[in-house]
Amino acid sequence: MFSAGSLYRSLGLFGALFAQSAGVAAAPVSIIFVIGDGMGPSYTTAYRYFADDPATADIETSVFDELLVGMARTYPGDSTLVTDSAAAATALSTGVKTRNGAIGVDEHHKPVQTLLEAAKARGYQTAMVATSPITHATPGSFAAHVGHRSENNEIADQYFDQRIDGRFKLDLLLGGGRQYFERKDRNLVKEFRKHGYAFAGDWQQRHKLKRLPALGLFAPEGMPSALDSEQPLRLQQMTEQALDLLGKKPFFLLVEASQIDWCGHANDIACAMAEMRDMDGALRVLKAYVDKHPDTLMVVTADHGTGGLSIGANGVYDWDVASIRGIKATANRIADQLLAADENWQEIWLQLTGMNLSEAEQRSLQRWIPHSRLSGEDAPQQHNPAAVKGALVAQVLTLINKRTHTGWTTSGHTGEDVQVFAYGKGHEHFAGNLNNTDIAKHLFRVFAK
CATH class of the missing domain: 1.10.60.40 (Diphtheria Toxin Repressor; domain 2)
Structure with a gap:
């Protein structure tokens, strides 16, 4: 199991690396990191038109327009130039480029400290919310270290087994992927519950999660698509619940709008716009939270584009x-x-x-x-x-x-730059054209304060 000391010695403490560089003048109390998986720039433009009120002459701006500050380059650490979600999320979570498929490790397969791990070492509460399996490439890259994104069971195991200073890495998990926690070879749900975690195994049991630590696994694999779901704003609702549970203590919260990407792979525009509407709702909840807690920093971006939407x-x-x-x-x-x-x-x-x-x-x-x-x-x-x-x-x-x-030009990913959005304390540090690794490096500077 990881301890803070061994983790930093083996991985290198990014906070120390950046402590002497120009950083945020006064560190935010809490950090919210939102990733729209597959959300290339054409998606936010399309959503502006989709969400527009047809009864008015003007085309209204969206929450994405309000928060936009810059762009980010997404190429992976190999020579392909077109990233997958694992390499992109590893870059966003660690500040290190890696090969496609890799989760929380560098190009030499060595584990690299993540923002979430640095937050936990600093004493922050930590939480992840996703509409995919919570072991999927993006959330996995913030809290696990494996050679390939397909190792869902190992990722789930690491959520329980790897500790920082004897503490669990994650105080709250909300999303899909129950089958990776309840397996024939191991029942992680029982193990988490034995250590005091509240548990909800389906959407109707969400009300049981009234305290931390908590584990909500609302589907065997991914959650139902927003357009097909009885809860079309399920990401918004999980985000609201996460904020309620996290309370007033400093926290690091990852929120992923996972299935924008899945709709892009399918080349399904109605599906994609429904996912964008759910992400819009989550962002409005988060923006309102930052307005009430101005010492919070929210950063929003995409990992890559998907589908070549036109x-x-x-x-x-x-x-x-x-x-x-x-x-x-x-x-x-x-x-x-x-x-x-x-x-x-x-x-x-x-x-x-x-x-x-x-x-x-x-x-x-x-x-x-x-x-x-x-x-x-x-x-x-x-x-x-x-x-x-x-x-x-x-x-x-x-x-x-x-x-x-x-x-649509493809059923796969695309390599264009993606947008960066930021709000709250220190948002100005994310303006301009950044490498995706710069986003993580700026956030590591916060933990060095």
């Missing part, structure tokens, strides 16, 4: 945001509902999208819905339900993106 596509100078607002489910959920509806699929399509279909568009969907095909029509791989479902999802997305003039 507002307008195929040479058309238009973006049909009204149609996007009318979509009530992700493409994956729409496909499930169409298959379940069978011959009544057109009614379900209209309910979920609000889009009337041309005859050709109807046929493009109908060929993948087994019992509604025209006589003699067959679909490739019709005896493979997964392939049929995948093809139907792809066709749903094709129709939505074409209708709304939404463009």
